[in-house]
Amino acid sequence: MQDLLRRYGPGLTIIMCLLVVFWLVMLVIVPNITLFEQSFRPYLPVTEVGGPKDTYGIGNYMKVFDGNVTSSILWIEFEIPVRVRTFLLTVWYSIVVAVLCLMLAYPLAYYMAKIVNPRSLPTLILLLFIPLWVSEVLRAFAWWIILAFKGPLNALLLTVGLIDDPIRWTNMGFTGVVIGLIYTYVLFMLFPIYNAIQSLDTNQIEAAEDLGAPWWKIHWRIVIPHAKPGIASGSVMVFMLSAGSLLVPSILGSTTSQWFTQTINETFNDALDWNTASAYAFILLFMCTLFVTLAMWLFRVKLSDIAK
Amino acid sequence: MSAGIDLENVCCDFGTFRAVDNANVSIKPGEFFSFLGPSGCGKTTILRMVSGFIEPTQGMIRIGAKDMKGQRPNQRPTALIFQNLALFPLMPIWENIAFGLEVRGVDKATRRKKAEELLALVDLPGAADKMVSQLSGGQKQRVAIARALAVEPSVMLLDEPLSALDLKLRQHMRAELRAIQKRTGVTFIYITHDQGEALAMSDRVGVMSQGRIQQIADPREIYNNPVNGFVASFVGENNIFTGDVQQATGGMASFATPHGTFRARLGDLAGRAGKLYVRPEHTLLTATAGVENAIPVTVGDVSFEGNFITAHATSDSGAALTSELRNDGSATVPERGARMFMSFDAARAAILPDANVRA
Numbered sequence: 001m002q003d004l005l006r007r008y009g010p011g012l013t014i015i016m017c018l019l020v021v022f023w024l025v026m027l028v029i030v031p032n033i034t035l036f037e038q039s040f041r042p043y044l045p046v047t048e049v050g051g052p053k054d055t056y057g058i059g060n061y062m063k064v065f066d067g068n069v070t071s072s073i074l075w076i077e078f079e080i081p082v083r084v085r086t087f088l089l090t091v092w093y094s095i096v097v098a099v100l101c102l103m104l105a106y107p108l109a110y111y112m113a114k115i116v117n118p119r120s121l122p123t124l125i126l127l128l129f130i131p132l133w134v135s136e137v138l139r140a141f142a143w144w145i146i147l148a149f150k151g152p153l154n155a156l157l158l159t160v161g162l163i164d165d166p167i168r169w170t171n172m173g174f175t176g177v178v179i180g181l182i183y184t185y186v187l188f189m190l191f192p193i194y195n196a197i198q199s200l201d202t203n204q205i206e207a208a209e210d211l212g213a214p215w216w217k218i219h220w221r222i223v224i225p226h227a228k229p230g231i232a233s234g235s236v237m238v239f240m241l242s243a244g245s246l247l248v249p250s251i252l253g254s255t256t257s258q259w260f261t262q263t264i265n266e267t268f269n270d271a272l273d274w275n276t277a278s279a280y281a282f283i284l285l286f287m288c289t290l291f292v293t294l295a296m297w298l299f300r301v302k303l304s305d306i307a308k
Numbered sequence: 309m310s311a312g313i314d315l316e317n318v319c320c321d322f323g324t325f326r327a328v329d330n331a332n333v334s335i336k337p338g339e340f341f342s343f344l345g346p347s348g349c350g351k352t353t354i355l356r357m358v359s360g361f362i363e364p365t366q367g368m369i370r371i372g373a374k375d376m377k378g379q380r381p382n383q384r385p386t387a388l389i390f391q392n393l394a395l396f397p398l399m400p401i402w403e404n405i406a407f408g409l410e411v412r413g414v415d416k417a418t419r420r421k422k423a424e425e426l427l428a429l430v431d432l433p434g435a436a437d438k439m440v441s442q443l444s445g446g447q448k449q450r451v452a453i454a455r456a457l458a459v460e461p462s463v464m465l466l467d468e469p470l471s472a473l474d475l476k477l478r479q480h481m482r483a484e485l486r487a488i489q490k491r492t493g494v495t496f497i498y499i500t501h502d503q504g505e506a507l508a509m510s511d512r513v514g515v516m517s518q519g520r521i522q523q524i525a526d527p528r529e530i531y532n533n534p535v536n537g538f539v540a541s542f543v544g545e546n547n548i549f550t551g552d553v554q555q556a557t558g559g560m561a562s563f564a565t566p567h568g569t570f571r572a573r574l575g576d577l578a579g580r581a582g583k584l585y586v587r588p589e590h591t592l593l594t595a596t597a598g599v600e601n602a603i604p605v606t607v608g609d610v611s612f613e614g615n616f617i618t619a620h621a622t623s624d625s626g627a628a629l630t631s632e633l634r635n636d637g638s639a640t641v642p643e644r645g646a647r648m649f650m651s652f653d654a655a656r657a658a659i660l661p662d663a664n665v666r667a
Contacts, residue, residue, distance in 0.1 A: 203394035210359055211408035211459055212382045221407070225398045 035278035060279035090260040105189040113197035176252035189234035196230025229305035311372030311462035318367035345516035387456035402436035408459035426454040538663030572657035588632035590656040
């Protein structure tokens with residue numbers, strides 16, 4: 001603060017501080033508090049808002065348990081509230097996305113940090129970044145075209161002979177959504193891991209090899225433990241972004257792939273029930289945060305590790 | 309089990325740069341062998357070729373008579389101690405030491421026991437459960453040695469492991485390393501740019517410059533009979549005179565310099581030009597000229613260092629010379645500005661060629 005004042009003078013400092021305060025208060029705190037407050041009030045006709053029926057309660061939150069459907073895991077059939085099912089599937093497929101991103105990003109991050117010639121690294125990073133400059137909507141539609149029933153991916157696989165009949169990628173449960181989310185968020189996994197591995201002393205890898213370790217042992221005992229904060233940070237990021245994504249599930253989803261954000265969106269925009277929608281939104285936020293905290297505790301990752 | 313190492317015509321190129329040029333050396337089992345040279349002379353490259361991180365461009369490396377071509381570092385009977393030690397900071401000390409055993413599938417109880425034994429060997433008992441960051445420099449050093457010994461290597465390779473330690477600890481660790489080597493009987497290859505370290509610890513020393521091995525000999529031979537000017541001036545101090553060989557008879561020659569003509573031993577010049585090298589401790593400063601090899605000088609700075617006296621002097625032609633006089637209790641300290649004669653024994657001076665480098 002002192003530094004800021006000395007460097008830019010009082011005028012600019014006050015403007016910058018006010019902008020930060022405006023950002024925090026007006027764009028983050030106030031909207032969230034408003035929604036949070038609304039989420040505890042029932043959805044009423046305009047004339048009754050503020051009337052005797054407008055009391056606080058957790059009714060909106062309980063609505064996620066309304067309306068059962070039959071579901072099955074491994075041939076075991078059971079009844080489950082439809083929105084809870086949507087929520088659990090969202091969490092499950094977000095985990096799938098995070099795990100697949102990790103499996104894709106780790107080898108590439110290791111390659112970038114330790115193997116590739118440092119001179120060609122900027123080119124490589126640029127090539128990875130260029131797709132990010134394209135709008136997310138366009139990228140999702142690009143995948144929609146790629147994954148189309150008569151699209152290039154099926155054509156390629158048919159030509160190579162890997163499949164005999166075209167696959168309905170985007171009309172087959174969550175496949176399209178998972179592919180789209182991986183493509184959209186894989187870099188959020190790649191760069192934290194890359195940074196972590198890059199800070200590993202190459203001599204340690206060589207020392208492990210010199211002591212007789214095979215390549216997988218070197219990764220398991222030396223590289224992965226060192227990269228753990230990066231892996232954790234990337235996984236949290238990809239998981240949270242995936243669970244909160246609306247665009248990709250909307251474009252690449254199928255009739256059988258309801259994402260919880262779509263449920264929230266429908267309640268906001270189609271049912272115009274902002275009270276229930278905000279309750280759902282906060283359920284998503286709190287449950288995901290809880291899940292991430294639990295996972296971090298399970299893998300013994302500290303918050304300070306991730307913030308690095 | 310220790311093994312010998314043979315390097316036959318080993319070359320290593322990095323692009324157009326030849327880091328190691330035609331190295332031939334045969335290291336005996338159980339020997340403490342040092343490569344000594346300035347940074348960039350190719351000594352670390354030799355070490356990395358022996359450990360398997362770099363493949364030689366040409367030539368053959370054998371460990372225990374077995375050709376090492378195509379063998380990865382994890383397949384070779386060598387253990388390398390890195391300059392920065394490269395201990396694993398996320399593992400406790402005993403897991404560091406037992407890592408090589410863990411890789412070989414030894415069970416946990418045996419690993420732990422072996423680690424404790426090795427910690428006792430390197431004089432660091434009770435450190436098993438500490439973390440690397442809790443140890444001092446010298447202690448880390450010992451852990452690195454223990455970790456390398458744990459895999460029972462035939463050959464230990466040490467890449468300037470003492471360079472990060474302070475002087476006192478360095479001297480202590482020198483003796484320690486030597487003792488560990490004698491106790492275990494493992495062949496040690498030691499890389500250093502510190503001549504004191506190389507001379508004090510090694511059975512034999514290979515002096516290197518610009519990718520070439522200049523001389524391989526025991527420390528005394530290296531110091532007393534250097535084969536060329538590089539070895540002479542890299543290991544110890546010298547007064548150097550340029551000039552021409554006049555007459556050569558029976559290993560001795562007269563050498564004409566701007567300061568006069570001197571007699572000295574004639575080294576193997578192999579048709580090349582030579583210089584005359586005289587160590588400061590082989591010179592005398594006297595008031596009157598002796599029989600031979602005397603240069604009139606003016607005494608400059610004199611420093612009395614207890615067991616010896618270092619006198620800097622200037623010849624009449626302006627060359628800076630140094631004389632190191634042993635203080636036997638009666639020696640008179642030369643005075644600054646005095647006119648004296650610096651003389652040396654012909655048998656203690658040598659005419660040597662320049663370093664053996666690529667044309």
